[in-house]
Amino acid sequence: MRNRDLRPAAKANPTIQQAFERFQKYNRLKNLSQGSLDFYAAKGRSFFRFLGDTEQPIHTITEETVEDYIFYMKDQQLHDTTINTNLRMVRAFLYWCMEKGYLEKYPIRLVRADDPIKEPYTTDELQKLLKEPDCKTCSFAEYRNWVIVNFLLGTGCRASTLLNLQIGDLDLSAGTVFFRHMKARNQQIVPLSKALVRIMEEYLEHRSGDPTACKTVHHRSCWRGLQELAWDRGA
Incomplete structure (x- = not known):
């Protein structure tokens, strides 16, 4: 009887895509979060x-x-931190390819980046952020942003969690x-201060939200509000 060749067949080298x-x-x-999958997809598009x-x-x-990709990003005048963010995706992808035998192994090192000191909010800025607006005269966006600041400060949650x-x-x-919905895919119950409970009760009333309904807490423009807060510290 003819002996079978039990040696593994050579792997066909796939395309990059x-x-x-x-x-x-x-x-x-691996059950990575959708945020991680989206991160790899977005950074992959830049590399491709x-x-x-x-x-x-x-x-x-x-x-x-x-x-060459690093030099390309430097030519685009990207910050070293941004370059390293893009490289982390490239490194994860190519290291996986090396483990699969698609690539010869070689090191992929991040660039040396300065760790800038984050400027804290001034007392005046904090007072502006935490000053309760007059709901009779302010816009909904201004009121919503104030609620966002108080909720983030009171719970310490991430923007994606909110x-x-x-x-x-x-x-x-x-x-x-x-x-x-948390970064580590775990779930958590967090206590709210009495002041934050009052703020949330009033917010749900102003946005015409039913506290017993399973709808999103944030207004549909909430993400825009978070961006506004990131862009304009004096808002």
Whole structure:
């Protein structure tokens, strides 16, 4: 009887696009959050724009390719922190390709970046952010931004956690909020101060929200409000 050849067959080298699709499939199997998947997709698009042709074999990406990408980003006058953010995706993707045998192994190092000192809010800025607006004369956007600042300050949650908050997650009678969407994919119940409970009760009343309904807490323009706060510290 003819003996079977049990040696593994040589792996066909996929294209860059095929390799990235397999990488994202692997990430979904790892149960990464949608935010992480979106991060890889967005940073992948930036890398692929630099490469130009994603139908070429994945093994055409060499250590020199990565170095050229760094110089390309520097020519675009990107900050070193932004360059490293893009490189983290490239490194995760290419290291996975190396583990799969698609690429020869080579190191991918981040650039040396200065760690800037974050300027804290001044007393005057904090007073502007925390001063309660007059609901009879201010716009809804101004009032909404004030509620956002108080909620972020009172709970310490991330912007993405706030944006995924449901009215049903608030238990104002018990003074707690249930965070179901967090970066580490865990869930958490956080106590609310009496002052924040009062603010949230008034906010739900002003936005015509039903506290018993399972709708989003934020107004549909809430994300724009978070961006406004990031762009204009004096708002």
